[in-house]
Structure formats: C-alpha cells, structure tokens
Amino acid sequence: MEHISEVLKILDGALKSNASLAMSYAGLLADKLHDQGDRAQARMIRERLARAPAAVASAQDAERGVSFSSLPVDGESRLHTVDVSQPRSEDIHLVLPNALERRVEDFLSGVRHYDQLARVGAALPNRMLVYGPPGTGKTQLVRWLAAQLNLPLLTVRCDTLVSSLLGQTSRNLRRVFDYAEHRPCVLFLDEFDALAGARGNERDVGELQRVVIALLQNMDALSASTVLVAATNHERLLDAAVWRRFSFNLPMPLPADDARRALWGRFLGTMVSDPQAIEELVAASLGASGALIEQVSLDGKRDAVLKHAGLIDVPGLFRRLGISMALAKGVALSTEEEEMQWLRQWQPQVFTLRALAHLYDTSTRQITNITKEKADGNSEGSDAASRRKSNRTRRK
Numbered sequence: 001m002e003h004i005s006e007v008l009k010i011l012d013g014a015l016k017s018n019a020s021l022a023m024s025y026a027g028l029l030a031d032k033l034h035d036q037g038d039r040a041q042a043r044m045i046r047e048r049l050a051r052a053p054a055a056v057a058s059a060q061d062a063e064r065g066v067s068f069s070s071l072p073v074d075g076e077s078r079l080h081t082v083d084v085s086q087p088r089s090e091d092i093h094l095v096l097p098n099a100l101e102r103r104v105e106d107f108l109s110g111v112r113h114y115d116q117l118a119r120v121g122a123a124l125p126n127r128m129l130v131y132g133p134p135g136t137g138k139t140q141l142v143r144w145l146a147a148q149l150n151l152p153l154l155t156v157r158c159d160t161l162v163s164s165l166l167g168q169t170s171r172n173l174r175r176v177f178d179y180a181e182h183r184p185c186v187l188f189l190d191e192f193d194a195l196a197g198a199r200g201n202e203r204d205v206g207e208l209q210r211v212v213i214a215l216l217q218n219m220d221a222l223s224a225s226t227v228l229v230a231a232t233n234h235e236r237l238l239d240a241a242v243w244r245r246f247s248f249n250l251p252m253p254l255p256a257d258d259a260r261r262a263l264w265g266r267f268l269g270t271m272v273s274d275p276q277a278i279e280e281l282v283a284a285s286l287g288a289s290g291a292l293i294e295q296v297s298l299d300g301k302r303d304a305v306l307k308h309a310g311l312i313d314v315p316g317l318f319r320r321l322g323i324s325m326a327l328a329k330g331v332a333l334s335t336e337e338e339e340m341q342w343l344r345q346w347q348p349q350v351f352t353l354r355a356l357a358h359l360y361d362t363s364t365r366q367i368t369n370i371t372k373e374k375a376d377g378n379s380e381g382s383d384a385a386s387r388r389k390s391n392r393t394r395r396k
C-alpha cells in the first residue's frame, strides 16, 4: 500500500487519542495525493480535516505538553529549544559539488519513496549527518532539504538543549523528539557535537554519557520515516555509536574553483562586470568558505550603494578579501602598514606597488619602503614604523 507511513501515523494518532498527530499526517497524506494527481481524494481528506474540531487537538496537545503553538522550552532557562520555519526553495541558493548533489538527490528520493522502499525491505532510515568546516553551507543545505520536501524545519539549538543543569538535558531531548514525532517535519540537530560529542568530555563524564545514551535511545525510538538531519563542524568529536545511526553522511568541503566562481557570481550579481576580475577573485579566494565570500561581497555591495556607485570598486573588494583571508588564517592586521605588507605578499600581481599606492592614497615610494621593511624582516623596529606613519604624506 502506498503512503503506509502516513496511514500508520494517523492510526497512531487515533489509538493514542492524539488528534493533532492524526490531523498533521492526514494533511501530509492529502498533499501527497494532490501532488500525484489524486485531487478528489485529497479534497475529501481536506474537507474532513476542515470539519475537525481544532479545540480537541489543542486541548490534547496542552495536556501532553507538546502543543505546536507552544514549542518545547528548556526546563531551567525557559528558552525555546526548537525553532520552526518553513524554508522556500526560491529563497535558497545552494552551491554543491556534483558528487554531493547526487548524494543529496539520493537522500531526497529515499525520503520521497520511503513507503515503496519499505515494502520491499530496502528503505534506509531518513537520517543524514552533514559535516565540514564553518561557513560551508551546512545549515543552508538543511534548509534546502526541508524546502525540497515541502516540510517544516524544526531546528534544535543543541547548545540550549544541553542545559547547565545536565539532568535537564535528557528531559529536553525527550521533549524535542516527542514534538518532532508528532508532526511531519525535518528535525534538524544543529551544532550536533554539543550533544553527541559529550562522551569523553572533561565535565561530569557520567552525566554526559547519560546524555549520549539518551540521544541514542531517542534516535532509535524515532520512526525511521521521520527525517532527521544533524550538522557539525567537529565530526571527530562524535561517538562511533552516533555515526552508525546515520545512513547518509555528507562531508561539505570548502568550495573548489567552480563553486567559488558560482558563489562570487551569485553574491556580486551585476555589480562586478569584468569577467577577468571574477577569475582573479576565484583564484585569490582559494581556501575561503562560502560564508566568507558572501560577507566580502555584501560589504563591497554596501560600500558601492553608500557611495552611489553602480559598480563595486574591484581593488577595494580585493582588499576586503585579503583582510578576511588574513583573519581566517589567524593573522591580525592592526595597522595600515601591516595590511599593505600582507596584501603585497598575498597577491603580488593584484597588489602592485602602484595599485597599493592608489588604494591607500599614498606614494609608490612609501609603499616600497613599507613592503621592503616587511621583506627585511621588520628589522627597523616599531618606533621607525610609527614615525614614518605620522610623516606619511597623503596625496589629496
């Protein structure tokens, strides 16, 4: 039978006197029927739902403490542990390498055809672990998954979930998984290592082990058709038992050349018209994350708009990129001299003496001195550098 998982959930709802569960899944069933062309059946279900007394569902929910209008909160801080959103495909632009795109499609196809696969015993649990360096689009990917599946996204803040009163954490987890079990959704555990990396942490090890065990138990109890995605920057902290629970693993890499080209193009739009400049940005941003490219582009755009310019100033954009790349590498640039020295050795073809002089509104001789000082290993000392700084003649 097609759509057996929705039918089972509706049955669960009826057997557990949980009108809200039954109604949510009946709504999902109607959507699926509608999408595959069974409009008359979809309408029948929707009409029946429209007649259902909503008051019954909300009274039952309130009794159970999992009302959809009242999201689960941390027992101690009263902060919400879950955010609900409904991402839309047209708002999300995701750049993925081909191989990952195919794996994501496989995952989506598995979710969409879960019942059909389950009938022949070939369904994998709808579980995906996304991992990789910060700013590579993990959260963006999960929003995109929810949009593609047309399901609400329940984002769990794992840091809020791990209560300072550790005893609360397992209870918080239970509430969140209960909540997710009661409605069609994508359950998203973001910053997952806050939870799943708990074992082996230096704090109260016994209590933290209980958190991991509670997590594993909750994951095992969640029906395999519920979509669960977790994301982390610290995959090495994850327990092997946690890894095993995910049927799909997706490593998000730093963007390669093609991906960086697409990201620059996307974020700069028509505000940089020179294709050669884009190619140079692609080359110079090797090792940058998508988030860094976005930030530099937006700063450049903002600057252009505030100056009433139609196009972004390209050398200025390179300067922003250079400074962000330095920061990402842990190099602190606190003076303009340090900036110039860094830019010159970072991209000598872009930051010629003349380009730097123009950018910093000074003479090429000054630039030669400053960058030579760097090449000489800062042998002059900081007094000489600061003297020169105050003497520097500005071309006006």
Ligand SMILES: Nc1ncnc2c1ncn2[C@@H]1O[C@H](COP(=O)(O)OP(=O)(O)OP(=O)(O)O)[C@@H](O)[C@H]1O
Pocket: 093, 094, 095, 096, 133, 134, 135, 136, 137, 138, 139, 140, 141, 232, 233, 255, 289, 290, 291, 292, 294
């Ligand atoms: N591959 C990508 N495709 C599209 N946009 C991206 C990509 N990588 C990063 N971005 C942009 O960078 C921003 C940050 O991305 P996102 O929050 O998804 O990163 P993350 O991997 O979840 O980072 P963190 O590990 O810090 O949570 C987003 O606004 C997104 O627009």
Ligand SMILES: [Mg+2]
Pocket: 138, 139, 140, 190, 231
């Ligand atoms: Mg993220």
